[in-house]
Amino acid sequence: MKKLNSMNKEELLELINESQKKYDSYKSKNLKYDMSRGKPCPEQLDLSDGILDCISSTSGLKAGDGTDCRNYGGLDGISDAKVLFSQLLEVGVNELIVGGNTSLNMMYDCVSRAMLKGVLGSDMPWGKLDQVKFLCPSPGYDRHFAICEFLGIEMITVDMNEDGPDMDTIEKLVSEDASIKGIWCVPKYSNPQGITYSDEVVERFAALKPKAPDFRIFWDNSYTVHHLTDTPDQLKNILESCKQAGNSDMVYIFASTSKITYAGAGIAAMGASEANIEFLKKQLGIQTICYDKINQLRHVRFLKNMDGIAAHMKKHAAIIRPKFDIVLDILDKELKSGGAAEWTCPNGGYFISLNTMDGCAKAVVAKAKEAGVTLTGAGATFPYKKDPRDRNIRIAPTYPSLDELKNAIKVLCVCVLLVEAEKLLAGM
């Protein structure tokens, strides 16, 4: 196919005509595919069903240190879970809290408590200030942005480069504006691009000199072991880097097993300096007596250690890698020669990020929905759901079956061609 932007009127009309026919044919099939969220598919969930058998009424329900996991107590997690998660988070056993079933909730709690009470080193609660701002490298994770919007935290969009966020802008902004209290990062296999921050980016994060003494990096390492290939990306240890830069209290690290075991019934954990953890535990002790220690024990017995996790994640990759391949394959075939879009080829994570021509994403997503293919809302990957160039579409390949996926991505490609050709034609 000729490049779309070098097509003349006739060629565009022909492309529209041809694409419309294909679109109509898909539409007549009454498809109903939901690709809106990064959900594991049932076959992935099946991989963890053994977790239900590793604890029973006869198996003993005490943690390594003798704690009865059935009773109250153990605010920051059972000893065995602390060991496992300290390895996953790459922090010390005194540098973490093992929590409940979702890291999103832990992040929300950290921000909401900061608004109500401040963090270690705050002069006052963030919520008492005239303005609180967060930096939001974008495209990014919509639920991070939703927390800020809900709590009235002003979001400042920062561009993403190929090796992480635009650090020049971040360094400048945080050093000048004391109302900037935080930044959201998905540093490995980022949502939605699948980018892993380079060592230089991590070091520059660790060496930030924020004007706000209580600035925090929210380092959401959700996809740390979620490799798609045998040559996984490596992410430099942020807490170590922060310590070396004399900024040990500047980072909160989050992770969970939501996409390792069960998406709704996993275990979340957060890592930070010992001083941060001590401070947070005092706040947390008001909020709850303990998290579900039985589920923590279940996870330790099932996953065992980092080798166990790595072996388990290979099974996930065997299921979802073909799904990523098929998406990339169809995008290549349908869109590459015409230059209709650009997309990422991630080494891990849950998403492929696709950029259309400027001003087309909303129309493409709407058109796909009309044909029965629900994608993540256009704009969702940006603060306030506003993609300044209206071009980013997040593709979540994991949940649908291979057949469904094949159809869904073909529909997406036809919609891209149709919307773009019409736009080019209208601009002639």
Added chain:
Amino acid sequence: MKKLNSMNKEELLELINESQKKYDSYKSKNLKYDMSRGKPCPEQLDLSDGILDCISSTSGLKAGDGTDCRNYGGLDGISDAKVLFSQLLEVGVNELIVGGNTSLNMMYDCVSRAMLKGVLGSDMPWGKLDQVKFLCPSPGYDRHFAICEFLGIEMITVDMNEDGPDMDTIEKLVSEDASIKGIWCVPKYSNPQGITYSDEVVERFAALKPKAPDFRIFWDNSYTVHHLTDTPDQLKNILESCKQAGNSDMVYIFASTSKITYAGAGIAAMGASEANIEFLKKQLGIQTICYDKINQLRHVRFLKNMDGIAAHMKKHAAIIRPKFDIVLDILDKELKSGGAAEWTCPNGGYFISLNTMDGCAKAVVAKAKEAGVTLTGAGATFPYKKDPRDRNIRIAPTYPSLDELKNAIKVLCVCVLLVEAEKLLAGM
């Protein structure tokens, strides 16, 4: 024994002498009993171990409506759990949210979100007001009071009568002061007295005319099925009463299975008007994707229905009733004739509330601790940990064994006599 307050100097000296001997003998035994919290004992937890066997890798993990409990989704709980908890909370299936492992956390979330964003009907977030106040019927549950203290909510102590809180005072205060936004209640088998609110008290609650349009009753019905006898107390339905009084949005009801199944790994739920629930779900959707639906399913399969819960609670009562009896028996024998203290004889719940002579509770608790018996801190049952008459001691009989309990309560009684006799002597 003669009444302490009618003893002369010699009689008091003799009592002190005799009690001191007993005290020293206990002290020499190096006891180490912890009666500080209302924890179930291991035998009670054993009753629920079957909950671990009712879900396995081969048992099917779909809720009644087909939801895969392993995946994301279902913010307000699985359909089956909604049915069960609607019966426990005595609300409709659209009038509740089934949550995570602790109702304390649900209550904290409700108050903290109210501070940050307000509740249904708020003109502005509570935290933006100059003052926010809660009424605290006392003695009450220390963790309720800790939430207020943490969030800077001013607490106003309200006396407890034998049929519930002093409603005259409550009616007056809430109708006059718009900064009073809430009240904490444990309406059935109250912590620590074991009192159940009378129908009249419930009706007067429902008919309150608060000056604040966004006033909420936090109705913590933790002990709703936790009977100790075959003639359980009855509590009038607060949501129904509120509806009849035209105040349907005024109450949040909380309950959990923490003291039905596992204390650290149960299921919490809250009930409220449909309008409240709709409003709360929108806020909750920012905070989390879903609670642990697998544990919800586990609870439904294990407890089945209200008959299942009732049968299960009888087993609990069979274990803990003898513990309450032994405490009451020893208190009767050691303290009654001397008039040294007053205490409650609850029909359910987890505590016995003991009042010493004014000004003695702190000294008694300290003395017991010196002899190896840790009780709930004196004052803990009041806002700001300040018991205005320094007389209330919360006894938590469930966790220790019968033998431990026998010794612990004897120590407590000796401490009461010793402290009171010394105080009376000093005042002569």
